[in-house]
Amino acid sequence: MPCTAVTRGLLPAGLLALPGVYRPQADTHLLATALAAEDIHAATKVLEIGTGTGALALSAARRKAQVTAVDVSRRAVATARLNALRHRLPLQILHGDFTHRTIGRRFDLVLANPPYVPSPNSSPPSSGPARAWDAGRDGRLVIDKICASAPALLHPGGILLIVHSVMSGPETTLKRLAEAGLTAEATTTASVPWGPILRSRRSWLQQQGLATNGEQQEKLVIIRARAH
Template identity: 40%
Template sequence: MTGSLWSARPTCGDYEFRGSTLRIEVTDPEEVLFPTDCGLSLLGALQTDTTFELANKTVLDVGAGSGVYTVALLAAGAAHVTALDVNTASAAATRANVLRNGLDADRLTCVTSDLAEYAPTGRFDLVVTNPPHLPHDPSYTTAEGLEVALVAGRDGRSLYDVVVARADDLVAPGGTLLVAHSSLADVGRTTRELGNRGYTARTLEVYEMDIPLLAYAEHKQTLLGHLERLRDSGSATFEGDRFTVHAVAFQRPATTGEPEETR
């Protein structure tokens, strides 16, 4: 997976995924976040683990952003992808990138909604997400697309917690929740809470990378102070300015006592 070293300026780039060369562009990176190495790590894991089947799957892309996952999954043969994002600019960016790559837009549905309020018509074979993972502080948090994509509540877990709470509403029996999980947001807690509901966890890859301090240069010490607080409480793991991203597949049991239904 070569996408972690973008070959062009930071509003566009090419990446390889399962035999396809794909291109992602954003018009305004302050409005829609250009894909980060954290998000790309999940595609890197899927590139390495070719046993993870994507063809003919119904997929929900939670926090679709620019559509980097949606594009990759459609190119890999997903039957249909629903791209969900609370950012109103995401739908246009995702659809434009799907069309830019010559993919079938009839296999795409874009939804602008908060995940907590999203009402799917059925469950999905695969739910994929790279949640925001930095702790909130009023000095650096705004309502812009960049901040919505990176900052998530006091402990950086706001979207993780909603994903976990709604997993049974979203993931079909026998389906998979695939997460790019930051070590800054308590990987163990997510694993325990889903494990208590019968999900089995498989770590595909673990990647080490820099905490995105450049984006918060003016507030670096404030952000690090929050992260150190979380580390002291046992809910964040990092060394210096380096953390890890875990590409984890949580599989729901095939038998739940409920009728199987997918979108």
């Protein structure tokens, strides 16, 4: 599992973001690097879960894929639609929970940069920008939903690419995907400086055994899973 520097420049330039919408950060760029390595063509059906600004969805659409993007945030949906219009790329952008908005549909590639930051609150926020990162005390509320849903979302041979923090338990993700019948591996890691959210929770993260005293780098991981 190689450790790599976060590559930038793979996402569309000049993306707009309404207030409160998650802007592309290191995890987005790392997932963009993984996306760039996948075989995509005009017949490829792609789903992005939690699209935010639409950056990754637009990256796939630039390669002629048929792309659907879903987000629970109305502002994110509006932002992604604005960016799609601005870049003149076709996206189907849906508002709501991906498990409800994709019933009966299957895809060749599913991308996910879900909320994964461990939080002192056991329930996720119902509104506000924190919905883009807070995911319960173990950071897995959305990750586990994606793992359970992956078999129904993917065509045989389809690929899931998911990025999250090592704090959120990549070993558990690999186990859950295997239990769901997928072949999964952690392909890439990258270390990035702690952002303001983690810094504000340092004491709590240390109490939970999720961080060490003086730790300054967060390790991100890409997990790639294939459906049978």
